[in-house]
Amino acid sequence: MYKSLFVHRSRYHSISKLLFWTLLFLVVIFFVFFRPPPTPDSSRRLLQDGPDWKSRVLKSARPKSGTNRRRIVLVTGAAGFVGTHVSAALHHRGDGVVGLDNFNSYYNPSLKRARRALLERAGVFVAEGDINDAELLKKLFGLVKFTHVMHLAAQAGVRYAMENPASYVKSNIAGLVSVLEVCKSANPQPAIIWASSSSVYGLNTKTPFSEEDRTDQPSSLYAATKKAGEEIAHTYNHIYGLSITGLRFFTVYGPWGRPDMAYFFFTKNILEGEKITIFEGPDHATVGRDFTYIDDIVKGCLAALDTAKKSTGSGGKKKGPAQLRVFNLGNTSPEPVGNLVYILEKLLRVKAKKDVLPMPANGDVLYTHANISLAQRELGYKPSTDLKTGLKKFVRWYLDYYGYGKKSSV
Numbered sequence: 001m002y003k004s005l006f007v008h009r010s011r012y013h014s015i016s017k018l019l020f021w022t023l024l025f026l027v028v029i030f031f032v033f034f035r036p037p038p039t040p041d042s043s044r045r046l047l048q049d050g051p052d053w054k055s056r057v058l059k060s061a062r063p064k065s066g067t068n069r070r071r072i073v074l075v076t077g078a079a080g081f082v083g084t085h086v087s088a089a090l091h092h093r094g095d096g097v098v099g100l101d102n103f104n105s106y107y108n109p110s111l112k113r114a115r116r117a118l119l120e121r122a123g124v125f126v127a128e129g130d131i132n133d134a135e136l137l138k139k140l141f142g143l144v145k146f147t148h149v150m151h152l153a154a155q156a157g158v159r160y161a162m163e164n165p166a167s168y169v170k171s172n173i174a175g176l177v178s179v180l181e182v183c184k185s186a187n188p189q190p191a192i193i194w195a196s197s198s199s200v201y202g203l204n205t206k207t208p209f210s211e212e213d214r215t216d217q218p219s220s221l222y223a224a225t226k227k228a229g230e231e232i233a234h235t236y237n238h239i240y241g242l243s244i245t246g247l248r249f250f251t252v253y254g255p256w257g258r259p260d261m262a263y264f265f266f267t268k269n270i271l272e273g274e275k276i277t278i279f280e281g282p283d284h285a286t287v288g289r290d291f292t293y294i295d296d297i298v299k300g301c302l303a304a305l306d307t308a309k310k311s312t313g314s315g316g317k318k319k320g321p322a323q324l325r326v327f328n329l330g331n332t333s334p335e336p337v338g339n340l341v342y343i344l345e346k347l348l349r350v351k352a353k354k355d356v357l358p359m360p361a362n363g364d365v366l367y368t369h370a371n372i373s374l375a376q377r378e379l380g381y382k383p384s385t386d387l388k389t390g391l392k393k394f395v396r397w398y399l400d401y402y403g404y405g406k407k408s409s410v
């Protein structure tokens with residue numbers, strides 16, 4: 001009996017040994033052959049560690065020699081629509097500019113890469129990385145003493161907030177805090193100019209929208225995150241002495257624009273013979289926007305930067321009260337969406353196939369109209385491009401960029 005038990009035991013031991021070695025072998029094979037590839041973050045970190053990365057950041061941050069310019073600006077969202085135009089304009093006048101962008105795929109990143117190529121040809125380096133990457137921000141601030149941060153990185157789009165709410169919280173709230181955190185600890189602290197939105201006026205019906213009007217009725221999560229950003233700006237200004245200017249952009253359009261916006265995809269659909277939908281309000285009310293041309297917005301951004309006072313704190317400590325501002329940057333000449341389509345039809349020489357449908361409950365508001373007196377007074381802001389002129393420039397760019405023939409009136 002003992003013998004049979006012994007045989008049984010030793011058989012048991014050899015089976016478990018075999019199992020152990022097989023398992024070990026499989027684990028080794030898995031790690032050697034099926035190891036997951038490095039995450040984008042870690043491969044990005046490798047890029048950021050190279051000597052080339054450092055010297056490109058430093059070179060791009062240098063203000064133009066032979067000028068008396070002293071400004072060194074970090075532009076977040078530099079490969080975005082507004083970010084590209086603002087970065088180019090700052091660089092053009094001689095400021096030092098370093099861009100930062102995460103090239104996310106909210107819309108086709110190839111357009112973002114093309115914008116970056118444009119900037120790099122002009123001499124602006126756009127580092128690849130996320131505003132939530134505190135280590136990366138610290139590294140940039142360790143290398144460069146930024147005098148200003150133009151914070152334009154955000155999750156944009158009103159309607160997409162219903163599809164991917166988390167992305168708005170991540171970029172527009174956590175991302176903003178991450179940027180403000182590095183700014184507050186910097187020595188000296190930079191002044192911050194950042195993109196808020198006309199959408200903060202939400203269900204406000206008093207027009208034109210003035211900065212003093214109520215903004216506590218956002219109608220989309222996008223608007224709510226921008227409104228939250230304005231409150232967060234107040235906190236960082238109050239506790240740390242950061243100089244902060246929020247700019248409420250009104251439906252910005254133009255060349256190199258965003259494919260998720262109506263004027264952009266209407267153009268695409270009209271050219272491709274696809275249907276477009278024009279929304280209308282209750283009782284067939286016209287839906288309208290204070291469409292604002294990109295060059296006017298750029299002028300407003302630069303004026304905000306030029307009039308920004310210095311932050312008063314340093315290294316996380318407030319030394320006195322600091323400037324806190326918010327401005328409307330609109331065109332102050334709202335147009336019905338139907339007019340936008342009519343102008344596009346004329347410019348493209350193609351009749352649109354259109355449906356007019358009630359506006360779905362998707363976060364959209366009926367109408368926007370900016371009162372720009374404050375920006376006029378404090379920034380000398382004076383928009384000068386009407387919708388027809390601006391769309392003509394957009395369509396010219398669109399046809400060229402996407403390689404259409406010459407069948408248009410532009």
Ligand SMILES: O=C(O)[C@H]1O[C@H](OP(=O)(O)OP(=O)(O)OC[C@H]2O[C@@H](n3ccc(=O)[nH]c3=O)[C@H](O)[C@@H]2O)[C@H](O)[C@@H](O)[C@H]1O
Binds near residue numbers: 157197199250251
């Ligand atoms: O000012 C802002 O702060 C925001 O501006 C922009 O939002 P919006 O003003 O909503 O622009 P956009 O989507 O181009 O719709 C334009 C019009 O077309 C109507 N619209 C839209 C789609 C459609 O299929 N049909 C239609 O009629 C629609 O009802 C609307 O009346 C930015 O995207 C946003 O990121 C933010 O910056």
